Amino acid sequence: MMLKKFAAAAGAFAAITLSATASFAQSTTIPGEQVGLAVGAPLPEGIYAIDTFIYRRNDTRFSTDTAINVPVLVWSTGFKLFGANVEPLLAQPTVFGFPNNPAGVPNRDFSVNVGTLVGSIFAWDLGNNFGVSYLAAVHLNDLDGxxxxxxxxxxxxRQGFAASYTGDGWNLTANLTHNFYDSPGRFEGPVGRAVGPLYLADALLLDLTATKKFGKFEVGAVAYGVTDLPLGGRDFARATAQGYTRAGRFAVGGLVGYDFGPFTAQLMVARDVAVRTRGTESTDGFIRLIAPLYSAPKAAEPMPVSLVRKY
Known part of the structure; x- marks a missing residue:
C-alpha cells in the first residue's frame, strides 16, 4: 500500500512537471538554449564560461511557470582532429517550476536536476568567416538526473550540427540538435519499479540566429523550435496510455547584447508563433552571460628581417 502511494506521488509530480514543460516536447535540450551563439564557428583557444537563464510564462490559466539555468564550461583546446578544433564541454542544467494554482490549492515551487552534460564540439574553420561544427554529448540522467x-x-x-557566418560583425547561425534515448526508460528503486517502463520519443530542435554588432552593442533576431519524432505503433500506444501526447512549438524574438569587456551579456525575448496544442502558447525571456576565463597567449610576432638587395 505504501509503495502504491509513493508511486502515485511520483506520478503526480511527473504529471505536474510535464505539464509545465509540455511545449518543450519530450526533449532534454531546452528550445532556444543556443540561440545568440555562433555555435558553428571555432572558438579561440581558451576556457569559456557561459550561463543561460530562461524563464517561460505559459498562457494557459493555472499553469506552471518554468525556469531553466544552463551553466556551461567550454575548453577550446587548439588541438586538431581531422582538421576540427576540439572543444570539450561540461554543463549542469537545472529546471525550476513555479505553479500558479487556483485559490485554495497551495503552490509549491520545485526544482529538478538535469543529468550532467559531458561531450565535445568539433569545429571546422572553412575560411571566409564560415564555420561548421558537430556536437557529440550525453546527459547522464542515469547517474544524477x-x-x-x-x-x-x-x-x-545528444548530437548537434551547426553552421555559422561571423564576418563583418554578423552572427548568422543555424543549429540542429537531435535528442535520442534508450526507450523504454526506467527509474531505479521501488518507486521506479512501481512506475514501470516509460516510452520516450526522440526530438529535433532548431535554433536560428541573425545578429549584427555595432561597436560594443549587438542586436538582431532569433527563432527556435522543437518537435517530437514519431514513436513506433506499439510504443506510441504504450506512451499514450501513460499520458504522452506529441508536442512541439516554434518561437521568434529579438536579441540585444553588450560587450562589457570582462564579459558579454545578452537579453532575449521570444514568443510562440506556432504550437502543436492550441492554447499552450508561451513567452520566453533569456539572460545570458559569456566570460572568457582563460585565453591562450598570442604568439609573438616575428622580428622583421632586413631586405638585402643585390646590385
Whole structure:
C-alpha cells in the first residue's frame, strides 16, 4: 500500500512537471538554449564560461511557470582532429517550476536536476568567416538526473550540427540538435519499479540566429523550435496510455547584447508563433552571460628581417 502511494506521488509530480514543460516536447535540450551563439564557428583557444537563464510564462490559466539555468564550461583546446578544433564541454542544467494554482490549492515551487552534460564540439574553420561544427554529448540522467521528468528515465544522447557566418560583425547561425534515448526508460528503486517502463520519443530542435554588432552593442533576431519524432505503433500506444501526447512549438524574438569587456551579456525575448496544442502558447525571456576565463597567449610576432638587395 505504501509503495502504491509513493508511486502515485511520483506520478503526480511527473504529471505536474510535464505539464509545465509540455511545449518543450519530450526533449532534454531546452528550445532556444543556443540561440545568440555562433555555435558553428571555432572558438579561440581558451576556457569559456557561459550561463543561460530562461524563464517561460505559459498562457494557459493555472499553469506552471518554468525556469531553466544552463551553466556551461567550454575548453577550446587548439588541438586538431581531422582538421576540427576540439572543444570539450561540461554543463549542469537545472529546471525550476513555479505553479500558479487556483485559490485554495497551495503552490509549491520545485526544482529538478538535469543529468550532467559531458561531450565535445568539433569545429571546422572553412575560411571566409564560415564555420561548421558537430556536437557529440550525453546527459547522464542515469547517474544524477532528477526523477520529475519522464525523459530523465534514460540518459539523453545528444548530437548537434551547426553552421555559422561571423564576418563583418554578423552572427548568422543555424543549429540542429537531435535528442535520442534508450526507450523504454526506467527509474531505479521501488518507486521506479512501481512506475514501470516509460516510452520516450526522440526530438529535433532548431535554433536560428541573425545578429549584427555595432561597436560594443549587438542586436538582431532569433527563432527556435522543437518537435517530437514519431514513436513506433506499439510504443506510441504504450506512451499514450501513460499520458504522452506529441508536442512541439516554434518561437521568434529579438536579441540585444553588450560587450562589457570582462564579459558579454545578452537579453532575449521570444514568443510562440506556432504550437502543436492550441492554447499552450508561451513567452520566453533569456539572460545570458559569456566570460572568457582563460585565453591562450598570442604568439609573438616575428622580428622583421632586413631586405638585402643585390646590385
Amino acid at each position: 532528477g526523477r520529475g521528468l519522464t525523459q530523465f528515465s534514460s540518459n539523453t544522447y
